[in-house]
Amino acid sequence: MSSASSTELYHDSLPLVKEIFKSYLREKNQRQTPERFLILDEIYRSDSGHFxxxxxxxxxxxxxxxxxRATVYNTLELLMDCGLVQKHQFGQNQAHYERAYAYQQHDHLICKECGLVIEFCDPRIFEIQRMMESLHNFDISEHSLHLKGRCNDRDACQKRQEQGASLKVRRDE
Structure with a gap:
């Protein structure tokens, strides 16, 4: 899936995502505030994947x-609880989040030195997941795989470290 079609998919899913969030808030007797929906809009309209x-x-x-800030953190918790946002701890001190609705299941390679995160999708992981469901009579609703290590291209890794950006994401397509 190209990033353009991925972005369009998120934009197209926004009305449904809002309905899911409204239903969740009603079910949990939480207020439906404009701030909460502004945060949801920003997450699903933005082109950034992880944030x-x-x-x-x-x-x-x-x-x-x-x-x-408290409103942002509290809303992120609500969005995680209702399955619209996923939280990742890539090894830095700070948690990162990404949209969880209508996203392609993917996993992450993480360089412990420079912080590079490479997203990848391998159908064999899905096959293993299905096999585990069958073997253990279990219904898997989600999974998270973070493989941590070190970049082989030491020069590029060093350069990323020197640039000091907090999170660098590359998608292998």
Whole structure:
């Protein structure tokens, strides 16, 4: 799936995602505030895949909206609980998140030195998942695979370390 079609898919799914969130909030007797839906909109309209809570907070603040960090963190928790956002701990101190609805299942290679995250999809993992379901009479609803190691291209790894960006994501397609 190309990044353009992936972005379109997220944009197209926004009305359904909003309905899922509304239903979840009603079910849990939580308020349906404009701030919560603004956060949801930003996550699903943005082209960025992985993000941290502070990135999200500053993107929304830049638009002139008054919002607290606590609202961002609390809303992310609600979005994780209802399955619309997934949380990752890639080894840095800060958690990263990504959209979880209408996304292609993928896994991550993580360089422990420079922080590079490579997303990949291997159908054999799906086959193993199905085999485990059958073998153990178990219904798997999600999985997360993070393989950590070190980049083989030491020069590129060193350069990324020197640039100091918090998260670098590459998608193998």
């Amino acid at each position: 941290d809570a502070d990135d999200l907070y500053f993107r929304i603040k830049e638009s002139g909206t008054r919002l607290s």
